[in-house]
Amino acid sequence: MAVDLDRCTGCAACVTACHAENNISTVGDDEASRGRAKHWIRVERYWEGEFPDVRLTFRPVMCQQCNNAPCEPVCPTYASHHTADGLNAQVYNRCIGTRYCANACPYNVRFFDFFNPSWDKPLQLQLNPDVSLREVGVMEKCTFCVQRIKSVQIQAKAEQRPVRDGEIQPACAQACPSRALVFGDLDDPESEVARLSRSPRGSMLLEDLGTRPNVTYLTRLEA
Amino acid sequence: MARREHAHPPPARINDDLLRPLMRTSWRFYLLVAAFGCVVAAGLTFWFTQMYLGFGISGIRWPVFWGFYVTNFVFWIGISHAGTLISAILRLVNAGWRRPVTRCAEVITVFALMIGALFPIIHLGRPWLAFWLFPYPSERLIWPNFRSPLVWDFFAINTYLIGSVLFLLLPAIPDFAVVRDKSTGLRRAVYRALALGWRGTPKQWHRLESAMQVMAVAILPVAVSVHTIVSFDFSMAPVPMWQSTIFGPYFVAGAIFSGIAALVIAMAVLRRFLHLEDYLQPVHFQNLGKLLLVMALLWGYFVFNERLVTYYGN
Amino acid sequence: MDRRSFIKLTAITTSSAALASCGNPENQLIRFVPDEDIVPGIATWKPSVCPACAAGCGLTVRVMDADAEVVRNGQAGVVTIHAAKKLEGLPDHPVNRGGLCARGQSAIQITYHPDRLTQPLRRSGERGDGRYEAISWADALAELVRQLDTLQAAGNQKALALLSRGGVSHRALLVDQFLAAYGAPAAVSFDLFGDDVLRRANALSFGRFQLPTFDLANARCVINFGSDFLGTWNSPVSQARAYGEMRQGRPGVRGLFVQVESRMSQTGANADEWVPVPPGTEGALALGLAHVIVANGLRPGDGAALAGYMPAQVQKITGVDPRRIERIARTLAEASPAVAMIGGPPLAHTNGLFSALAVNRLNAILGNVEQPGGVFFTAQPEMFNAFRLKAEATGASGPLAALAASSPQMLLVDGANPVFEAPRAWTVREAFEKVPFIASFGSFLDETSALADLILPDHSFLESWVDAVPESGSLVPVMSVAPRVMRPLYQTRAMPDVLLDAGRRLAKPVTLPWPTYEEMLGSVFARLPAAAEGGDAWSEAQEKGGWWGEPSTPAATPARVAVAPGATEWVPPQFDGDPQQYPLYFLPYPSSQFRDGSLAHLPWLQEMPDPLTSGMWSAWVEINPATAGRLGIAEGDIVEIASSQGTVRAPAVMFPGIAPDLVAMPVGQGHRTFTRYASGRGDNPVSLIAPMRESATGALAWAATRVRITRAGDPDGRLILFAGGMREHVEERR
């Protein structure tokens, strides 16, 4: 994925889109005040300077799908593991809740279910049947909307053709009004996302940790 | 004050003194058991409440994902270094004053380890699936991830536990034989089994001594590795302040430090309540105190050292 | 149905089956036969229209089978229904082109809200205490008809008032036609953050009583006076999409963006250059820029009218360095096409019209009106011009105050909540309490509905026909329309159909040309040109979620843009409150999460961190750290904010991007009664707003209040920031 910070307006549509797509439960005010709200994607803000010379930069942060993911080796059960597609997958059923991965992830994008997620009836009708519900005591995080990736891959396979660039749209990218989020196949040098990742504006978060993230941030330009 | 170091009471009295708590159980013992039983019951209640209501009732939250549980884990594993490590070292350097101290230390080790090993399970989000941490041939042949320090913990703790139990039981064989000889009935039967046919022949003594020597050499690296591995739980995660190469020795030093302290406390309690003043003498406390001081200095240096790294790196 | 609820249901079914012989039959959860042909596991996508604001974005709704608990013939049971699963932006819709804002995403929770009203209710307790009894639709309609008949018999039809939520649509048109046929005055709509001042200014400058559409995608420089056009203002999704294109959509060209405001908005945070000015002086800066451009011969224009706006003079008003004014002006003139925008707080001062006209003048001088990269007006279907003229004639947001003063005999409330949103001085609540009969079509017991004697709950937008005619956000004319996406979950009825039905049952029947809302829509859309050869526009519109055409489509009025001169004499803003007693300006602004508070009941929005403060589930007041330091206020401290109208309390948030003489509060929280998620969260900042009026139009000047703040207590834990406010500090340290 590529995130163009020059396009991102900080509107947080991606945050809600991810809640809607991935059956992320809201935790309510008490739990939120304990910092236990679950936002697989968040919009970080960086204030610089003092009035009147203030500057504020937004940065949406989701799981960086590291190629060398620190969350993977520490997981004793392979609940956090790497897929052939290069995703960092999270198998909720396999997770026993050691929370080790959350300590290991330098981007703080893993969220623990401190209680059984619940929906006040009939809010459960909005749940996406393609995404499994988590139970208490497991870790959850951005999956790059793997259910959407799979469904497009299956469709393409049925039609005996390769997946087209831009055909897979994670929920956050789909919702983003200013098209700041671009998803695609980095292995295909012709894809939009590969083109953006080669941009001189590109960089990765905490690159020096050696996590080799799969998300490239295109820096916001100064006038 | 009269210095009566190494002035042992006659052997017959030794046997009587030491076997007294075994042969006669006072009401105070039952009270103690009841009190600790209450603590265990309370702990179990809290644990089941946590499982029933959800892990959220604990104070755990970002960024403190382990909190009290891991502190307890490290603490008890640390305490466990009291024993085996100390008695092994003392045995290897042939420190004569060690004898009265070792048994106490070894017992502390075994029980502290057992308590410590509970915490990784207690702290799980889904403890009923804890067995997934263990390498067992499941029907789908899914093994735990051997790259995870938590699985290393499993091996390290189990190895240490087995080692410590052996280390505790081996030298106790002659003592089991004494109890066997002095008791009757069921107790006699139990101790006969435990004494493994000990007759006290020179050959048996020789074999026991050699076994202990081997065990003492073997247990040392295991003990050091256990706490190094516990420290890996932290240092393997790229968390600021955790990712530090000094964590291994730092943890081991801390462990021995707290282990000796625990040992001193336990000895003082035993001495007072089991009236073992003749056996646990001031010299033991003095020597342990010296060790404690050394470890405190070493540990203090590591604490300082940890700040140094942060200081260099701004 | 997930596995857990399946197990639960199985348990319930088995145990109730076991108990059936001795228990009452209502306790059984039986499985009803679905009314629809449902293919399990297969998703379909149906169009709809976003109801969350007037922008009228197109939706595509994912629909799948789901098990809903329903009551049929007095029996509780489970039935498989076609249920909406997710709202996404309609990719072809000219307004949002696939994008959808957070509020639009969350609108699905309106339909599935646990506190939705599920059937007609009649008040059974004291007015406002929230006690109601369930009644049948037959009884409810009879009651409504009886009340309307009584008024009609007394010849007092004028005493019927209808309060609507505003926005342009055929639904609103239908309601108005019904009122006209009955003999009642037109519907009164009230939007606290309404932009009638800008519409009026555009009517004066360009002959269009309408909000503008900006071709940002083709602009090379944008200067925006105060509007949060990327967050909440006007048509945020279409504007954000165009903004993205302006920044990175053209190879080698990156548009510049300058923002002028006194509190950094989400939009302002994206600016290359952020120019803070004192509240209400934006117009002077716009004219200062115009002056530089004209005086330096960069563009032709009426230099004499701008004579009083030399940069040095503008500095006296705005505090902006003359060199900076000069530089920005030159940038605007050189980076053609450049466009100026205004909206939100600058219009909410007593001199709002002056500021709007000043920006219109700047645009005219920049020569961008109806030019690529400039200002456009979305062509409007003919019939809506009359509709708009009505709005123009009745004048800005005066009618609500007038309504409150006119003591109507019967009030119908259609989704509006002025008891929450109107300034206290208008005494809306007191006035409504005196109305003999109030009926509400609301889906929730909000502050206004809670005063109703009769509640006739409307369908949710997913359960009924929906339509909207976006007045802005598209360069081509567009009318969004869609049939229902799913069957109604409850005993609710579409409000327009209830009106039509009631009209037919009156002693002196009131009939409109169409028996239902659906037929009205059909008759309107059938007359539009079809896209396909031999097709019909009505079927096409239902299928794709609306009708949209080319700028030259006959249904659209051709643009008649003429720039009227307008006065340029500086009009200083007036503020309520003595500066000695109330030293700070007060800015209530539409919250990123809830806009005007009408969305505060949606849990996803409550849990969405505010883009600038990261606040969730809470209300707060934003203070410049220097000011806070001077007053001994720290982050999270409880602060009392007092204006001439009253006091509220809120936790303080240190906000680097706000002028030291200004404090700001997002509007949206502070509901007394509005479902389990929004009730009792902080105080309502609207109650501080003084009833100041824009001097030329009479619109409410909601940013023209002064306040005083004092520290009132230690943090009480009600300010909830993302990750306890800790996460970001840590990241920054790394």
Ligand SMILES: Nc1nc2c(c(=O)[nH]1)N[C@H]1C(S)=C(S)[C@@H](COP(=O)(O)OP(=O)(O)OC[C@H]3O[C@@H](n4cnc5c(=O)[nH]c(N)nc54)[C@H](O)[C@@H]3O)O[C@H]1N2
């Ligand atoms: N009343 C009654 N109940 C019975 C029986 C009976 O005789 N009478 N018989 C019992 C017996 S013996 C059996 S075997 C069970 C059968 O019970 P089920 O296993 O429920 O069998 P089906 O209803 O035939 O099919 C299950 C679903 O699989 C879907 N499906 C088909 N092909 C595929 C595929 O390739 N992939 C996937 N993922 N899905 C597919 C179908 O669309 C269908 O929705 O019923 C048992 N229950």
Ligand code: SF4
């Ligand atoms: S939706 Fe897009 S523009 Fe909005 S915050 Fe997310 S990435 Fe940024």
Ligand code: SF4
């Ligand atoms: S960002 Fe964190 S959770 Fe995601 S792959 Fe990297 S380490 Fe794992």
Ligand code: SF4
């Ligand atoms: S919390 Fe779950 S995913 Fe994370 S390390 Fe533990 S078992 Fe693995």
Ligand code: SF4
């Ligand atoms: S890719 Fe999917 S899971 Fe990840 S943040 Fe975006 S919407 Fe959420």
Ligand code: SF4
């Ligand atoms: S701007 Fe947002 S709330 Fe308004 S109509 Fe569009 S999606 Fe809905």
